[in-house]
Amino acid sequence: MFSARILPSFKRTAFTQSKRLSSQLSASKLKVKKADALKPLVANNELIFGHTFTDHMITANWDEKNGWAAPEIRPYENLSLAPSAVVFHYASECFEGMKAYKDEHGKIRLFRPDMNMARMNRSTSRIALPNFDGDELIKIIGEYLKTDERWIPEGKGYSLYLRPTMIGTQEILGVNAPTKALLFVIGCPVGPYYKTGFNAVRLLATTEYVRAWPRGTGEAKIGGNYAPGLLPQRLAAQKGYQQNLWLFGEEHSLTEVGTMNLFILMKNDNGELELVTPPLDGSILPGVTRDSIISLAKEWKEFEVKERPMTMPQLRDLIKEGRVVEMFGCGTACVVSPIKEIGYLGEDIKVPLDPKDPNSQAGPYTRRFNDAINAIQYGEVEHPWSVVVE
Numbered sequence: 001m002f003s004a005r006i007l008p009s010f011k012r013t014a015f016t017q018s019k020r021l022s023s024q025l026s027a028s029k030l031k032v033k034k035a036d037a038l039k040p041l042v043a044n045n046e047l048i049f050g051h052t053f054t055d056h057m058i059t060a061n062w063d064e065k066n067g068w069a070a071p072e073i074r075p076y077e078n079l080s081l082a083p084s085a086v087v088f089h090y091a092s093e094c095f096e097g098m099k100a101y102k103d104e105h106g107k108i109r110l111f112r113p114d115m116n117m118a119r120m121n122r123s124t125s126r127i128a129l130p131n132f133d134g135d136e137l138i139k140i141i142g143e144y145l146k147t148d149e150r151w152i153p154e155g156k157g158y159s160l161y162l163r164p165t166m167i168g169t170q171e172i173l174g175v176n177a178p179t180k181a182l183l184f185v186i187g188c189p190v191g192p193y194y195k196t197g198f199n200a201v202r203l204l205a206t207t208e209y210v211r212a213w214p215r216g217t218g219e220a221k222i223g224g225n226y227a228p229g230l231l232p233q234r235l236a237a238q239k240g241y242q243q244n245l246w247l248f249g250e251e252h253s254l255t256e257v258g259t260m261n262l263f264i265l266m267k268n269d270n271g272e273l274e275l276v277t278p279p280l281d282g283s284i285l286p287g288v289t290r291d292s293i294i295s296l297a298k299e300w301k302e303f304e305v306k307e308r309p310m311t312m313p314q315l316r317d318l319i320k321e322g323r324v325v326e327m328f329g330c331g332t333a334c335v336v337s338p339i340k341e342i343g344y345l346g347e348d349i350k351v352p353l354d355p356k357d358p359n360s361q362a363g364p365y366t367r368r369f370n371d372a373i374n375a376i377q378y379g380e381v382e383h384p385w386s387v388v389v390e
């Protein structure tokens, strides 16, 4: 039975507050229309990130007057939108990236999905799209995962990548907050990010372009943040660097790596190990993986964890003094991505990987974070972060 929910768990903007009495997104209203013909599955060893999509998708329409319409699970197909739809002109779009895993008992698991829902609601708020009840979307995603269960690949390293998205759809060119929106979720089976063990990356510390800035939108997962990064990424690739190391300000403060958060394991002034990551100052995307690594490191109590600013010249000096132990980027797609070199102002600076093994592509701590998070994601250890889809 549907009951008007007036208990959203997220801070609401003034914009959505006035819509309290309109319908909330509700899993109890879910409609399911199955595809007539199912697509052939893709073999695990042929999966390429983001290329294959499952048989179904979730959609839910919203409008200012009525709120959320009944969500649907329906065949994966093209959307039909007017060329005047606001998303095509003013980038009214935000998204999430999360994964569903099959554990060794065949159970479907999500990793900290509440964090993705909370972040998506912060993203929608930032671009004046509507909020929704994240717990309800998690339930709908659960039904979707059961519907498309055959698409969740089995085996460690394999998962179904989920892409919840919201777009503004009203057909008016005026620059105004959307009065109509579409929430959708698509899924694609993905394999391990590193097929043959880790592959450490070279970064170009980018001084010509800035990804995000304090009080801007860097902390929101909105489409508008990503297109401007594509040219700098291509320029870095042409010079042989896999990712941009994004800097900010005249002092070249470290922020993020490509679309990942950045971690530096180093020795502090007393020679003790310290894990450093730039603080969430508004320009940094608050990654679920970032938060998980900070929490694990605090549990381990083997080294201090510091969310503090660091500049590129400071990092360069620390590396040259031999005080940087390991560096890595982190995010849902790869968990961790070890860093082996940074190009900065014409100089290539080598970052250590594994002191014990010159051929290794990842340091021991980087591996340990990866393995600890993987073990939770695949339900190998009991942990409240791993949520079984019942």
Ligand SMILES: *Cc1c(COP(=O)(O)O)cnc(C)c1O
Pocket: 097, 221, 256, 258, 259, 260, 261, 285, 286, 287, 288, 289, 290, 330, 331, 332, 333
């Ligand atoms: C998505 C994203 C991350 C990583 O976030 P996770 O929740 O760990 O996947 C980091 N930085 C940027 C810019 C991102 O878009």
